[in-house]
Amino acid sequence: MAEPQPMLALDGVSAAYGGFQALFGVSLTVAPGEAIGVVGPNGAGKTTLMRVISGLIPPRQGRIAFEGQQVGGWPAHRIVAGGIAHVPENRRLFPALSVADNLRMGAFVPAARGRYAERLAWVYELFPRLKERQHQLAGTLSGGEQQMCAIGRALMSGPRLLLMDEPSAGLAPVVVEQVFALVRRIRAEGFTVLIVEQNVRQMLELVDRAYLLDVGRIRMSGTAAELRANPDIQRAYLGM
Amino acid sequence: MSDRGRFLPLGAAALALALVPLFGPPSYVMHMAVQILLWSFIYTAWSIMGRFGLVSLGHGAFLGIGMYVPALLWNLYGVTPWLGIPLGVLLAVLSALVIGWPCFRLKVVGHYFALVTLALTEVARLSIIAARDITGGSLGMTPKPVPGGHSWWALQFVDKAYFFWIGLGLWLFGLWAWRAVDRSMRNPALEAIAEDETAAAAIGIGVTRLKLEVTLISAALTALGGAAMGQYLQYLNPETHAGIGISLQIVFAAIAGGMYAMLGPTVGAVLTLVLTEALRIAFGTTLIGAANTIYGVLLILFIIFMPRGIVGLIEERLRARGAKA
Amino acid sequence: MDIFLLEAIVNGILLGGVLALLALGLNLIFGVIDVVWIAYAELVMIGMYAIYWLHVFYGWPLLAACAVAILGVALAGVLVHRLIIAPILDTAPINQLLATGGLLFFLQSLATLLFGTNFRNIGLKLPIIEIGDMFLSYARLMAFVVAVLGAILLWLFLSRTFTGTAIRAIAQDRQIMGLMGVEPKRVYLIVSALGGGLAGLAACLLVLQYDVHPYIGLSFGPITFMICVLGGLGNLLGGFVAAFIMAQIISVGGFFFSIEMSYVLAFVFFIVLMFVKPQGLFSK
Ligand SMILES: Nc1ncnc2c1ncn2[C@@H]1O[C@H](COP(=O)(O)OP(=O)(O)OP(=O)(O)O)[C@@H](O)[C@H]1O
Ligand SMILES: [Mg+2]
Numbered sequence: 035m036a037e038p039q040p041m042l043a044l045d046g047v048s049a050a051y052g053g054f055q056a057l058f059g060v061s062l063t064v065a066p067g068e069a070i071g072v073v074g075p076n077g078a079g080k081t082t083l084m085r086v087i088s089g090l091i092p093p094r095q096g097r098i099a100f101e102g103q104q105v106g107g108w109p110a111h112r113i114v115a116g117g118i119a120h121v122p123e124n125r126r127l128f129p130a131l132s133v134a135d136n137l138r139m140g141a142f143v144p145a146a147r148g149r150y151a152e153r154l155a156w157v158y159e160l161f162p163r164l165k166e167r168q169h170q171l172a173g174t175l176s177g178g179e180q181q182m183c184a185i186g187r188a189l190m191s192g193p194r195l196l197l198m199d200e201p202s203a204g205l206a207p208v209v210v211e212q213v214f215a216l217v218r219r220i221r222a223e224g225f226t227v228l229i230v231e232q233n234v235r236q237m238l239e240l241v242d243r244a245y246l247l248d249v250g251r252i253r254m255s256g257t258a259a260e261l262r263a264n265p266d267i268q269r270a271y272l273g274m
Numbered sequence: 275m276s277d278r279g280r281f282l283p284l285g286a287a288a289l290a291l292a293l294v295p296l297f298g299p300p301s302y303v304m305h306m307a308v309q310i311l312l313w314s315f316i317y318t319a320w321s322i323m324g325r326f327g328l329v330s331l332g333h334g335a336f337l338g339i340g341m342y343v344p345a346l347l348w349n350l351y352g353v354t355p356w357l358g359i360p361l362g363v364l365l366a367v368l369s370a371l372v373i374g375w376p377c378f379r380l381k382v383v384g385h386y387f388a389l390v391t392l393a394l395t396e397v398a399r400l401s402i403i404a405a406r407d408i409t410g411g412s413l414g415m416t417p418k419p420v421p422g423g424h425s426w427w428a429l430q431f432v433d434k435a436y437f438f439w440i441g442l443g444l445w446l447f448g449l450w451a452w453r454a455v456d457r458s459m460r461n462p463a464l465e466a467i468a469e470d471e472t473a474a475a476a477i478g479i480g481v482t483r484l485k486l487e488v489t490l491i492s493a494a495l496t497a498l499g500g501a502a503m504g505q506y507l508q509y510l511n512p513e514t515h516a517g518i519g520i521s522l523q524i525v526f527a528a529i530a531g532g533m534y535a536m537l538g539p540t541v542g543a544v545l546t547l548v549l550t551e552a553l554r555i556a557f558g559t560t561l562i563g564a565a566n567t568i569y570g571v572l573l574i575l576f577i578i579f580m581p582r583g584i585v586g587l588i589e590e591r592l593r594a595r596g597a598k599a
Numbered sequence: 600m601d602i603f604l605l606e607a608i609v610n611g612i613l614l615g616g617v618l619a620l621l622a623l624g625l626n627l628i629f630g631v632i633d634v635v636w637i638a639y640a641e642l643v644m645i646g647m648y649a650i651y652w653l654h655v656f657y658g659w660p661l662l663a664a665c666a667v668a669i670l671g672v673a674l675a676g677v678l679v680h681r682l683i684i685a686p687i688l689d690t691a692p693i694n695q696l697l698a699t700g701g702l703l704f705f706l707q708s709l710a711t712l713l714f715g716t717n718f719r720n721i722g723l724k725l726p727i728i729e730i731g732d733m734f735l736s737y738a739r740l741m742a743f744v745v746a747v748l749g750a751i752l753l754w755l756f757l758s759r760t761f762t763g764t765a766i767r768a769i770a771q772d773r774q775i776m777g778l779m780g781v782e783p784k785r786v787y788l789i790v791s792a793l794g795g796g797l798a799g800l801a802a803c804l805l806v807l808q809y810d811v812h813p814y815i816g817l818s819f820g821p822i823t824f825m826i827c828v829l830g831g832l833g834n835l836l837g838g839f840v841a842a843f844i845m846a847q848i849i850s851v852g853g854f855f856f857s858i859e860m861s862y863v864l865a866f867v868f869f870i871v872l873m874f875v876k877p878q879g880l881f882s883k
Contacts, residue, residue, distance in 0.1 A: 090777060110777025119778075126775045128768045138764050143780035147761055191780060329693045376874035385635045385696045386832070389824050390873055393866045396821045400866070404859035513814075518821060519707075522700045529697065564712060570705025577698040578686045 039102065041066045041226050042087070042118075042195055047096035047106070049079075049086045056082040058250045059096065064195065069227040071237045071244035071258070073271060079250040080230040081123050084199045087228070088120035089113040100195070115143040119193035123200055123230075125184040129173025133164055133183055136172045140190030149192065157186040160219065178209040185216060189225075196220065198229040202236075214240060234271035238262050288446055295435035304434040306551065310543050311441030312503050313527065317539030318448040319495035321528045322455055323488045327383070330489075331521040332373060332391030333496050335398035336366040338516030340497025341504035342402060342409065345417045348428065350408060355429040359501040366497030367490050369394060374489040378482040392518060399517035414511035417504070429505045437506045444502060445540070448495060452536050455488060526573045532583025541585050602732045604854055611850030613739040615843035616746035617804050621823045622830065622838035623750060624797030630770050630833030631790040634684055634695040638703035640820030642679075642795060646672040646802025647811040648710060651719050661723065669799035676795020677788055685787075703816070710813035718810035725807065742804035749800050750839065753793075757835075766790060770833065822849070822862065825869040831879025841880055845869075 040063035049057040056079045064070045074080050085091045087098060089110035098106035105113055114120075119140075127136050137157060141150045158165035161182045167175060172183055181201055188196060201217060202210040214236050221227060221240070231237035238244060238258045246254040246267065254264065261267050295304065320333050343365055344358025373394050377387055403411045423432040431437060504510050514520060523546075531542025546569070553565040580587055625639050636642075646668040653664035683698050725737040757763035765781045766789070776783050809815065826845050830837030845865050852861025872880065 088778060090774070109782070111780045111782045114778060114780040122775055122778060126772055128771045130771055131764070131768055135764050135767070138761065139768050139779045139781075142761050142765060146780075187779075327691070327693075329697070373870065376877075380874065380877040382873070382877055384691065384693050386828065386877075388693060388696055389635065389828050390870065392821055393825055393869050393873075397863050397866045397870070400859045400863045404857050404863060518703075518817060522697075522704060525697055525700065526704070564708070566704050566708030567712060570701045570703070570708065573701030573704060574683055574698050577694050577701065578683075581690070581694065 040064060040099075041068075041101055042228070043097075043099045044087070045097045045099075047086060047098060048094045049082055049091055050094050051082075051091070055094075056250050057086065060247070060250070060252055061096075062245055062252065062255070064226060064228055066194075066226055067224065068243065069221050069229065069241040071234075071241035072228070072230045072247055073232075073234050073237070073244060073261075073267075074247035074253075075270075077249075078247045080247055081199055082250075083247065084120060084122075084197050084228075084230060087113075088118055088197055090120075111143075114191050114193075115145060117192075117194040118197065119188035119191050119195070120197040121184050121188045121199065121201060124203070125180050127172040127175075127180055127183055127187070129171065131172055132169050133172055133175070134168040136183055136187050137164070137168075137190050140187035143191050146191045150190070153190050153192060157189055160189075160223075161186055161216075176209075177205045178212050181205070181213050182216060185220065189220075193225070195226045195228065198227065200230055200232060202231065202233050210236070234267070284449075288442065292439065292442055295438050301434065304438060306547065308434055308437045308441050308506060310540075310547050311438070311445045312499055312506065313547065314540040314543040315441070315444040315448040316496055316499035316503070317524060317527045317531065317543050318445075318452060318536075319492050319499060320524045321533040321539045322452055322495070323485075323492040324525070324528055324533045326485070326488060328485060328489060329384075329388050329525070330391045330492070331388050331518065331525070332370070332394040333493075333524050334395035334516045334518065334521035335369060335391075336493045336496040337500035337503075337520060337524075338395075338398045338402060338512065339366040339369065340500030341510050341515055344501050345415065345504055345510055346408060349415070349418050354427050355501065355505060356427075359429075359498065362501055363494050363497045366493045366500075369398075370489050370493035371486070374486050375482075378485045378489075392521070395517055395521050399512045402512035402516055409510075409512070412511070412513055414509055416509055419508070430508070437502070440502055441506075444499065448499075449536060451491060451495060455491065522573075523569075526569060526576075528583075529581070530572065530576050530583055532585035532587070532589075534582055535585040535589060538583050538585040542583065545584070604851070606733050606735070607850045607854035608847065609733065609735060610739065611847040612843065613735075613743040614850055615846030616743035617801055618819070618823060618826060618846050619839045619842035620746040620749055620797055620801050620804070621819065622826045622842045623753060623835055624794040624801070625823060625827050626830070626833055626835050626838040627753075627766070627790055627797070628794040629827065630835065631766055632680070632684065632688075632787050633692055633770070633833075634688075634699075635692070635824070635832075636679065636699045636702075636794070637696050637820075637824070638679075638699045638706060638816075639794075639798060640816035640823060641703050641706040642672050642675055642798040643802045643805065643819075644710060644811065644813070644816045645675060645706060646799045647806045647809075647815065648714060648719075650803060650806045651721055651811055654721055655719075661721070665803040668802050669796050672799030672802065673792045673796035676791040676793075676798070679795070680787055680791035684791075685784075703820075707813050707816065714813070716813060718812045720810045721806055723807060736808070738807040742807060745800070745804055749797065753797070762786070762789060822865060825866060829869055829872060829880055831881055834879060834881065837879050837881040844880075 042064040044060055044062050046059040046061055047057060048055065048059055060083060072080050072083065086093050089108050089112065093106045096106065097104060100116060100118060105116060128139065137154060141147055141153065163179055164182055164186055167179060172180065175183060198217065202213045205213060210233060217229065217240060229237065229241065238261060241258050243255065243257050244261050245252050316337065320330065323330060340362045343362030344355040347353035347358040347361065348355060373391060377390055382390060402409050409415050420428045420430050423430060500515065527542035527546045528539045530545055531540065532538030550565050553568065557564050576583065625636065628634060628636055649668040649671050650664045653659040653667060654661050679699065679702065683702060684695050687694050687698060728735045728737055728740065757767055765786055769776055769783060769786055773783060822845060826841045827838050830841035848865045848868055849861045852864045
């Protein structure tokens with residue numbers, strides 16, 4: 035069987051903050067419709083990986099192809115317009131804007147503006163809670179609601195690939211469950227997802243394949259089942 | 275280089291300068307020299323706080339207060355400037371205290387500080403205009419001249435040499451004050467304030483107090499400079515000697531010369547006055563305002579391309595060369 | 600109540616409208632770009648001169664002259680950002696304030712150079728309106744109405760459009776604006792144009808009431824800054840309300856004392872309040 039052309043392909047990507055190098059020659063692929071997980075200890079460079087893909091920081095080396103197009107070095111606003119939405123670490127909502135305004139920000143890219151009303155209705159349907167809270171300031175939402183809002187905001191741009199950086203971080207266990215349910219819904223909607231998670235056990239139930247990132251390098255990759263069966267992963271992340 | 279080694283040539287230069295009036299230079303040269311000395315003193319006074327990131331637009335107020343208090347006391351009650359000047363300085367220091375203490379306690383910094391001090395300057399300018407019965411309002415005022423024009427009691431002199439010596443003394447006093455601030459206030463601590471206030475506070479530096487001290491010193495010296503300027507010019511005007519215009523002029527000269535170096539403000543004074551004179555001679559009075567358009571553009575260019583001023587740039591070059599050697 | 604006092608109060612409200620417009624422009628720029636254009640009132644002066652020359656000298660209809668002034672000052676705003684602010688955007692904010700101080704010098708003296716220090720008036724005689732025993736200037740009333748309309752338009756723009764929402768969002772999290780598809784640099788230019796445009800609109804309203812001269816900026820520049828700080832720099836609503844408070848102090852103060860004293864009162868009020876509420880009147 036021929037490999038399908040990947041939606042996203044990173045090839046030897048390096049990135050740095052000033053003099054500090056955080057990624058060393060990272061290569062990974064995401065096929066259309068796939069859900070891919072990235073795990074790794076704190077400071078491994080997971081967030082940096084997401085930032086490089088979404089254009090918040092430029093790659094120092096290597097190539098990033100999205101749907102066959104080289105997007106490495108594009109500024110973030112072009113990448114969103116190109117179809118990659120990034121739900122950032124810690125959600126980063128605009129706390130003093132209402133939920134509705136946060137969602138409107140998500141639809142800022144010209145191509146998304148025309149379908150704003152339609153997508154808004156769809157996001158509200160996906161997350162009825164957001165509709166109830168649409169006039170509330172985002173900063174006053176509960177943690178789980180904020181995560182819904184952050185995901186909803188990302189969906190408003192009409193992405194084909196969704197990057198999620200630790201969507202369950204800082205949430206109570208029950209809420210973590212809810213967030214994973216959310217992500218499952220997103221998957222069911224047919225989105226391609228690249229997700230970073232500390233809750234490795236739950237994440238592995240959700241993704242097709244996963245990568246292990248450590249000190250800026252890919253240490254391991256495989257299907258969810260392979261990783262679950264790996265003794266190192268079991269010891270370090272699954273508490274077995 | 276040791277301090278002694280540094281001040282010896284400076285002392286010799288000062289002495290040589292002090293002898294200049296004895297050779298009877300033309301009145302025009304003396305006029306320029308007095309202005310340079312007095313403005314150098316005032317710009318130095320501003321930089322004493324400006325270099326720590328305390329950018330004040332309130333110095334128009336200190337200057338105006340220092341000028342008007344002795345002149346008004348003299349005109350209204352015949353009080354000698356010997357008493358009027360200290361009172362003016364005191365009033366300037368008080369107003370600096372009223373503004374500075376709450377500002378620093380409440381951590382009003384950066385452009386907030388600039389805007390609050392700007393309010394003070396406007397209060398001074400508008401108060402002077404409002405009191406037009408005694409100050410002449412925006413038309414300005416003249417201290418009553420003494421018969422013959424020469425009096426130590428009135429601090430009025432026909433011979434510019436006296437003002438030259440007064441200016442020279444003040445200028446040296448200003449430089450000395452700069453050094454004194456450097457030393458007594460443990461300069462590294464103050465630099466730390468300018469860089470990062472929270473860090474400074476964390477290592478136990480009394481930030482509020484130190485800031486207040488430099489502010490009061492700066493205000494006092496500025497008022498003193500204003501008083502000397504008033505006595506010399508024998509003409510006071512709220513629009514040119516108080517208000518936002520003069521405040522910005524002080525900032526401009528200090529930045530252009532370099533507010534982080536002791537002689538920077540002096541270089542700034544020389545530069546601005548020579549430039550003004552050159553433009554005046556080149557264009558005469560046909561192009562009123564030409565000088566300030568050029569100042570304006572220069573100020574922008576300096577801030578963008580040379581934020582440490584001329585002296586700062588020279589120091590940098592010297593250091594680079596020293597490092598290479 | 601004394602009819603003259605009542606007149607002063609009403610005039611204060613009318614003045615407040617124009618000051619509020621200026622405060623909105625400055626606050627917008629501050630809120631989004633985090634800079635203070637200390638030469639803001641001088642941009643207004645440019646607008647006033649533009650209207651004067653187009654209308655009186657070249658005989659343009661007043662409305663056309665006003666439209667050109669608004670666009671022209673908006674363009675000037677863009678230039679201020681591109682030429683002066685953008686190169687030093689990453690340095691301490693005080694540098695930007697001082698650099699626009701250079702612009703203040705420049706514009707004032709350029710006006711002196713080009714137009715001399717004469718006071719110039721567009722010579723439009725608008726009627727005085729009599730309401731009961733009160734006399735109100737039609738020009739002021741119109742200025743107030745237009746200023747309020749301008750504020751409403753701005754509010755609609757900020758609350759109903761994508762760009763307006765981005766303008767409200769940007770100060771809350773600059774780094775992730777890119778993820779929203781927003782290019783901060785472009786928003787800065789839009790806001791600079793908007794701020795300039797508001798200064799241009801204020802110029803149209805002021806030229807109806809006051810003579811223009813190179814130093815006119817000094818008579819309402821500083822008060823506008825104080826209004827903005829009082830309302831909380833960057834807080835549009837706060838600045839709007841503070842403008843009416845300050846205008847009352849000036850107008851009613853002018854009734855009891857002289858006009859300069861009323862300004863002194865306003866500044867002293869400002870200084871005192873800064874120490875009671877350093878983050879602005881409406882901070883919690
Ligand atoms: N803005 C920055 N400037 C300098 N260094 C940074 C910056 N952001 C991250 N780093 C460094 O880069 C490395 C990787 O950081 P990154 O945030 O990508 O890790 P992470 O895997 O997301 O960690 P976590 O699980 O804690 O979120 C870390 O050593 C971090 O200190
Ligand atoms: Mg991270």
